[in-house]
Amino acid sequence: MSYIIDRRENPKNKSAVNRQRxxxxxxKHIKKAVSDAIDTRSITDVGRGEEVTIAGDDxxxxxxxxxxxxxxxxxxxxxxxxxxxxRIPRPPGGASGSGGExxxxxxxxxxxxxxxxxxxFLEFLFDDLELPNLTKRHLKGSSSFKYEHAxxxxxxxxxxxxxxxxxxxxxxxxIALCGESRRRLSAAIEKLEEAEVEGDELGIxxxxxxxxxxxxxxxxxxxxxxxxxxxxxxxxxxxxxSQAVMFCxxxxxxxxxxxxxxxxxxxxxxxxxxxxxxxxxxxxxxxxHHTVAKEVEEQEFFYSRETGGTVVSSAxxxxxxxxxxxxSPDDWNIYGAQASDGDNWNDDSPTCTKLLREKLLPVVQYFxxxxxxxxxxxxxxxxxxxxxxxxxxxxxQRHIQKISDIFPVFHDLxxxxxxx
Amino acid sequence: xxxxxxxxxxxxSDWTFELIEKYDCEIGRIARAFGLDTYPNQIEIIRSxxxxxxxxxxxxxxxxNHWSFGKHFVDVERNYERGLMGLAYEIVINSxxxxxxxxxxxxxxxxxLVIAHACYGHNSFFKGNYLFRTWTDASAxxxxxVFAKKYIRDSEERYGPQAVEEILDSSHALMNYGVDRxxxxxxxxxxxxxxxQAERAEYVQRNLNTLWRTIPQxxxxxxxxxxxxxxxxxxxxxxxxxKNAPLxxxxxxxxxxxxxxxxxxxxxxxxxxxxxxxxATFWHYTLLNQLYDEGLVDDGFMMEFLASHTxxxxxxxxxxxxxxxxxxxxxxxxxxxDLRRICEHPTDEDREWFxxxxxxxxxxxxxxAMRDFKDESFIQQFLSPxxxxxxxxFGVVDDDTESxxxxxxxxxxxxxxxxxxxxxxxYNLGDxxxxxxxxxVELKGDRSxxxxxxxxxxxxxxxxxxxxxxxxHRLWGFPVYxxxxxxxxxxxxxxxxxxxxxxxxx
Numbered sequence: 036m037s038y039i040i041d042r043r044e045n046p047k048n049k050s051a052v053n054r055q056r057x058x059x060x061x062x063k064h065i066k067k068a069v070s071d072a073i074d075t076r077s078i079t080d081v082g083r084g085e086e087v088t089i090a091g092d093d094x095x096x097x098x099x100x101x102x103x104x105x106x107x108x109x110x111x112x113x114x115x116x117x118x119x120x121x122r123i124p125r126p127p128g129g130a131s132g133s134g135g136e137x138x139x140x141x142x143x144x145x146x147x148x149x150x151x152x153x154x155x156f157l158e159f160l161f162d163d164l165e166l167p168n169l170t171k172r173h174l175k176g177s178s179s180f181k182y183e184h185a186x187x188x189x190x191x192x193x194x195x196x197x198x199x200x201x202x203x204x205x206x207x208x209x210i211a212l213c214g215e216s217r218r219r220l221s222a223a224i225e226k227l228e229e230a231e232v233e234g235d236e237l238g239i240x241x242x243x244x245x246x247x248x249x250x251x252x253x254x255x256x257x258x259x260x261x262x263x264x265x266x267x268x269x270x271x272x273x274x275x276x277s278q279a280v281m282f283c284x285x286x287x288x289x290x291x292x293x294x295x296x297x298x299x300x301x302x303x304x305x306x307x308x309x310x311x312x313x314x315x316x317x318x319x320x321x322x323x324h325h326t327v328a329k330e331v332e333e334q335e336f337f338y339s340r341e342t343g344g345t346v347v348s349s350a351x352x353x354x355x356x357x358x359x360x361x362x363s364p365d366d367w368n369i370y371g372a373q374a375s376d377g378d379n380w381n382d383d384s385p386t387c388t389k390l391l392r393e394k395l396l397p398v399v400q401y402f403x404x405x406x407x408x409x410x411x412x413x414x415x416x417x418x419x420x421x422x423x424x425x426x427x428x429x430x431x432q433r434h435i436q437k438i439s440d441i442f443p444v445f446h447d448l449x450x451x452x453x454x455x
Numbered sequence: 456x457x458x459x460x461x462x463x464x465x466x467x468s469d470w471t472f473e474l475i476e477k478y479d480c481e482i483g484r485i486a487r488a489f490g491l492d493t494y495p496n497q498i499e500i501i502r503s504x505x506x507x508x509x510x511x512x513x514x515x516x517x518x519x520n521h522w523s524f525g526k527h528f529v530d531v532e533r534n535y536e537r538g539l540m541g542l543a544y545e546i547v548i549n550s551x552x553x554x555x556x557x558x559x560x561x562x563x564x565x566x567x568l569v570i571a572h573a574c575y576g577h578n579s580f581f582k583g584n585y586l587f588r589t590w591t592d593a594s595a596x597x598x599x600x601v602f603a604k605k606y607i608r609d610s611e612e613r614y615g616p617q618a619v620e621e622i623l624d625s626s627h628a629l630m631n632y633g634v635d636r637x638x639x640x641x642x643x644x645x646x647x648x649x650x651x652q653a654e655r656a657e658y659v660q661r662n663l664n665t666l667w668r669t670i671p672q673x674x675x676x677x678x679x680x681x682x683x684x685x686x687x688x689x690x691x692x693x694x695x696x697x698k699n700a701p702l703x704x705x706x707x708x709x710x711x712x713x714x715x716x717x718x719x720x721x722x723x724x725x726x727x728x729x730x731x732x733x734x735a736t737f738w739h740y741t742l743l744n745q746l747y748d749e750g751l752v753d754d755g756f757m758m759e760f761l762a763s764h765t766x767x768x769x770x771x772x773x774x775x776x777x778x779x780x781x782x783x784x785x786x787x788x789x790x791x792x793d794l795r796r797i798c799e800h801p802t803d804e805d806r807e808w809f810x811x812x813x814x815x816x817x818x819x820x821x822x823x824a825m826r827d828f829k830d831e832s833f834i835q836q837f838l839s840p841x842x843x844x845x846x847x848x849f850g851v852v853d854d855d856t857e858s859x860x861x862x863x864x865x866x867x868x869x870x871x872x873x874x875x876x877x878x879x880x881x882y883n884l885g886d887x888x889x890x891x892x893x894x895x896v897e898l899k900g901d902r903s904x905x906x907x908x909x910x911x912x913x914x915x916x917x918x919x920x921x922x923x924x925x926x927x928h929r930l931w932g933f934p935v936y937x938x939x940x941x942x943x944x945x946x947x948x949x950x951x952x953x954x955x956x957x958x959x960x961x
Contacts, residue, residue, distance in 0.1 A: 037479050037496035037574065038552065039472060042505065043559055049508040050528040056616075057525030096523055097628055097922035099889050105914030106854040108863065110878040112781060113772020114849040119870055122859040149529035150536070 058155065064089045065151065069159045073305070073442045085156045089147045161309055164449040182269040191266025200265035208263060213253045220249040278316040279368040279400075281306060282357075284350045286375035288325040289342035295407045298438060299374035300337050302405055305445050306372055314368065320357060324350035326380075330357065347379045347415060348386040355394045364398040371395065371402040377413030384418040391419075396426050403448050404432040464751050468562040468759075475500075475557070478567045479574065485745045486575040490818055491738065493578040494593060495552040498570065506558050507531050509546050515717070516548050517600040519607040521623050547573040549581045549724070551593035564759045567752075571742040576735025583826045584730070586723035596720060602649060603713040610706050622707050625926035626693060626714035631888055633693030633715035634722045656705035659698060688892040688907070692927070693718070695893050701902060702932035711930065726829040726884060733787015734825050737795075740764060740788070770846065781878075789842045790833070794821055797839065804840055830882035838875045840866070850877040886911050891937070902933040910941040924951040 058065060068087040117123075151159070187200055223246050230238035283303045285296070310317045321336035322328055325343035328350040354371065362369060379387070396402060406416055412434070422430045433444045464481065465474050479498065486493070501509070511528035512518035548554040555573040557566050581587050611619045626633070689695045693715040697708050724731065743760055746752050770785040771777040794812070797805045798820050801813035812820045824837055849865040850873060864870030864877070880886050895905040906927070908916060916939065928935045928951040939947040 037476075037483065037498055039475055039479070039498045040500070041472070042499045042501045042556075045501075045505065047504060049505070050511055050525065052520050053511070053522065053525030054528055055525070056520060056522040056620075057529065060522045060620075094526065095919070095922075096624075097919035097926070098631055099891055099923050100917040100919060101887075101889055101914045102917035103915075104855045105910070106852065106856075106912040107914060108850060108852045108877050108880075108912075110781070110848050110850050110874055110881055111773035112770055112846045112848055113774065113778075114847040114865055115772075117849055117862045117865055119862060119864050119867070121862040123862070125853070125858065125860050147526070147530070149533050 058151075061089055061094065062159075064093065066159050066162065069151075069156060070442050070446070072156075073160065085151045087149055087151055094147045157308060157312060161312060164309065164446065180271045183272050185268050185270040187265045188268040189265065191268070195266045195269075197265050197267050201259065201263050204265055205259045205263040208260065209256055209258070212256045216249050216252050220246060220253070223249065278318070278366065279310050279314040279370060280318040280320060280362045281310055282320045282322060282354050282369070282371045283336065284322050284324070284354065284371065284373040284375075285336065286325070286345055286347065286350075286378070287323045287339075287341050288345040288378065290345070290376050290378045295376055296337060298407050298435060298441060299405070301438070301441050302374060302435070302445060303372060305441070306370070306403075309449065310370065318362070318367075320354075322350050322353055322357075324353075328353040345375075345378045345380055346383050347373075347375065348383050348390055351387055351390040351395060355390065358395075358398060369399040371399050373402070373404045374407060375404075375415065376408045377406045377410075377415050379413065379415045381414060384414045387415065388418045388422060391422055391430070392425065396422070396429050399429060402430050404430075405435050405444065406432065407435045409436055462750070463753050463756075464746075465563050465756075466753070468564065470561070470563040470566050472500075474563055475566055475570070478563075479570050481746060481751055482567065482571050482575060482742050485742050485749075486571075486579075486738070489738075489741070490822065491575055491579040492582055493553065493575060494550075494582050496574040496578060497552040497554045498574060499554060499556050500559055501556050503535070503558055503560055506546070506556060507535060509556055515600055516550070516554060516597060517604050519600075519604045519623075519713070520611075521627075522620065523624075523627065545569040545573045547577045548596075549577075549587060549591055549593055549720075550596050553578040553581060553593070562759075564756050565763065567743065567746075567756075568739055568760055568763060571739035572735045575742060576738035577731065579738070580727075580731050580734045580825060583822065584723070584727060585827055586726055586829055590723045591720050599716065603717070606652075606709060606713065610710065614704075614706065619710065621929065622710045623714065625929045626711050628923045628926040629692050629696075629930075630714055630718045632891060633691060633718040635691050635694070635719070636885065652709060656709065659708060660705060663699070663701065684896050684898055685893060688894045690890075690892045691715075692891070692893060692906075696927075696930045699896070700931050703930065723829075726831075729783040729787040729790075729830045729882065730825065730828065730833050731787070732784045733789075733791050736764075736767065736784050736788040737791035737821075740792075772847070786842075786846070789845060790837055790839075791821060791824070793839050793842050794824055794837060796841075808839060809837075831879050834882060835875065835879040838878060840871045843871060843874055848874050848878065850874050889914075889916055903936060904931045904933065905936045905938065907945075908937060908939045910939055910946070913941055915939065915947070920949060921951070924949060928952060 065087050069085060072085045187197060223242050227239065227242040227246065230242060283306075285291075285299055287296075307317070307319060319333075321331050321333060323331055323336055323341075324345075324347065325341055326346045326349065330353065331339075350373070358364065358369060391402065404419055406412065416432065416434075419430075419432050423432055431448055433448060435441060435444055464477055475498065479496070483496075507528060509516070510531050511524050518524060545558075546556045553574065555569065555578075557569055561569070581593060587593075607619060607623075685695070685699075693711055696703070697711045697715065700708075703711070743752070743757075747757050768782070768785045768788055770782045771779075795817045797809055797813055798815050798817035801809075805813045824833065828836065843866040847866055850863040850870070852861045852863045854861075864873035866874060890909045890911060891906050892909070893904065894907045897903045897905075904927075916937075920937065924935055924937055934950060934952065936948060936950045938945045
């Protein structure tokens with residue numbers, strides 16, 4: 036007789052541990068594949084998993100085996116025209132010769148290819164990156180609080196009364212105050228019964244009297260007293276705000292062509308995914324500008340065409356207004372990312388610097404400016420140079436020339452600073 | 456046949472637990488009628504991802520953790536998801552009760568095929584074959600694997616996963632050299648194992664100290680004895696390391712031992728691939744045909760079964776792009792089927808080649824041909840001229856001192872014996888794996904270990920040798936030399952760590 040067992044409900048992922056060990060072991064290879072992938076990916080699927088290839092040499096599990104050479108005799112199936120004694124020229128491509136058998140011993144030579152899940156991919160992608168200035172903000176962030184349970188206290192408002200604790204307290208008090216009386220009471224009742232049996236009239240009278248007295252005394256102990264009351268205590272604790280808003284600022288003037296916008300979009304996507312992994316809630320605000328700035332939807336941000344001159348300060352001004360209206364710096368971690376080809380109305384650049392210095396940089400966690408251009412730096416870059424010196428913690432600018440620069444630049448902007 | 460002839464066991468292709476039970480009952484009945492002796496069966500229904508788990512832990516139902524299993528897993532997972540590979544229909548564990556996995560995705564026909572193949576075919580092989588009987592203890596293996604998993608997890612907690620991984624890596628590299636090829640092992644049980652483990656650790660450490668004592672001894676008498684240690688070449692490298700490596704901690708020895716025990720457990724499977732698969736295939740074919748003859752399954756069932764059956768038995772010829780060597784299912788099935796034919800319908804040729812079995816009772820001949828052989832001897836004994844003709848087998852000699860490859864023998868009167876011999880030696884693990892043994896340990900000097908590779912047919916070692924030697928060096932802790940020997944002459948030498956090449960003392 037056989038036992039038939041349904042194992043389908045057994046937990047999944049029995050191999051998860053081994054898989055993780057494998058990933059840990061080949062971290063270096065995988066990371067390289069991941070950062071290569073991010074350069075070649077099309078924009079929409081940056082967040083997908085990735086196929087990783089590891090060279091066979093690095094991953095093989097070596098065992099002793101025969102090499103080629105010597106004298107080897109093998110039996111093969113499917114003879115068609117050979118007879119004993121036939122001599123066949125050795126086929127080119129190694130002395131191991133006639134195909135087949137090589138696959139038994141040679142499989143270690145192939146590259147090892149496998150698929151990362153999306154989560155694993157992002158894990159490796161952002162592995163040694165971190166959000167700058169996070170700790171600083173924690174200490175400073177003074178106006179966001181959470182009440183946390185912190186034990187019990189003797190007084191408080193009725194709304195915070197802990198019924199359970201209070202009753203526990205009352206019970207203990209009652210036991211302490213009338214334990215002795217109760218013991219005497221039960222002794223008296225026992226004696227009374229005995230006296231009744233014996234017919235001791237005097238005893239009965241005395242005992243009934245005592246019982247009455249004891250019962251009264253017990254009754255006088257209140258069921259619940261004010262000293263019993265216990266209240267839940269809460270303390271106010273500052274919490275790091277766990278929501279972030281990201282401002283994407285992009286120049287859409289005539290000089291920005293589609294390929295530049297593509298690169299900008301990749302950069303924004305990386306930033307977005309990165310923030311999403313750090314914050315429970317991530318808002319994103321798209322601001323496009325030429326001579327005037329406008330808050331738009333994602334689709335419009337990346338794809339609609341416009342032309343015209345360039346006034347960068349208009350976008351910064353709008354960002355400031357939106358922060359004031361909707362995203363209080365006390366509640367939100369604010370990130371700004373500006374992408375542009377560096378063109379700006381000449382008189383406008385000092386205005387931008389001023390806006391950033393006075394209004395934006397004091398409230399944002401981090402503001403990154405990427406200039407996407409193949410030409411030399413423009414006026415805006417030179418203006419911003421001063422800012423990087425003034426706000427080394429909160430402001431950074433980088434230069435992107437081609438698609439493959441994006442991830443390194445991103446990596447550079449958010450690289451974990453050494454603890455030293 | 457009888458009245459129940461019109462009564463099919465099932466009329467749709469979906470399986471249910473009742474149906475599986477019914478099929479198992481019928482197939483079991485027929486199997487017993489044919490005299491198959493099996494362990495009790497434990498049939499487990501699993502999902503495909505569970506099958507992949509089972510796959511990647513090389514068929515161990517309880518596996519310790521190691522990255523290489525993760526590597527196999529991602530490989531299997533990827534191939535499966537891309538449709539490059541179907542999962543095996545079944546995995547069967549050599550244990551008592553014999554555990555077989557059935558995948559829920561399969562339909563009733565496939566489940567019946569797997570039940571016949573695994574639960575009665577493989578199962579009876581495990582119980583009957585002499586290698587399995589001597590080398591593995593079916594009732595203890597699961598317990599032992601549980602012990603191993605726990606021991607390795609505890610070691611990881613105590614000494615760190617990194618340290619454990621290093622020992623496992625190195626032991627895995629030498630896994631094929633962790634078996635006793637000729638000696639007989641004691642059957643082990645998990646409880647016994649646990650009890651003996653502490654004892655052993657202490658004993659080995661104590662013994663080692665005698666071996667590696669550095670304080671000069673008063674007597675100089677046993678000098679001769681010491682200088683040639685081990686007294687005889689040792690083929691079981693892992694065993695030698697477990698007992699004699701100077702620097703290993705007791706827990707490291709235990710891990711080496713675990714890998715060695717697992718290798719030992721799988722050794723019979725590697726030695727009986729053709730027989731085991733051939734036997735199981737022969738029986739699923741015979742059992743399901745009997746079901747059909749009794750009218751328990753319909754034509755549709757048989758058509759589907761035969762389609763899978765023939766797919767499994769496909770043997771592309773040597774020049775076909777899909778050729779991957781000889782298909783053990785095809786060879787094994789052909790040989791067992793032909794043995795039955797020789798018994799039932801012998802020809803003159805059969806009477807000449809197999810006088811003692813031609814015309815005998817196949818129900819006695821086949822079980823014998825399963826019990827007392829391994830692939831090598833099975834082929835040497837039973838490969839018939841007809842099978843060689845059917846598979847059109849031919850032998851090729853590739854000698855690197857000659858410019859051409861020579862066809863040494865084909866499936867004709869002059870060649871049968873030669874082809875049979877060649878094919879048998881092709882399944883001799885001793886010839887297929889380089890023959891490497893421990894020959895010398897420098898007890899007095901640099902404590903180096905010398906291995907010798909006794910070349911077979913002048914075949915040199917492959918490109919992985921250096922890598923494996925590094926693992927050997929990690930376990931031994933002192934220099935390791937590997938010399939290649941051909942006709943009593945040392946023809947090459949490598950060493951790890953790579954410094955100077957060793958000057959022979961003599």
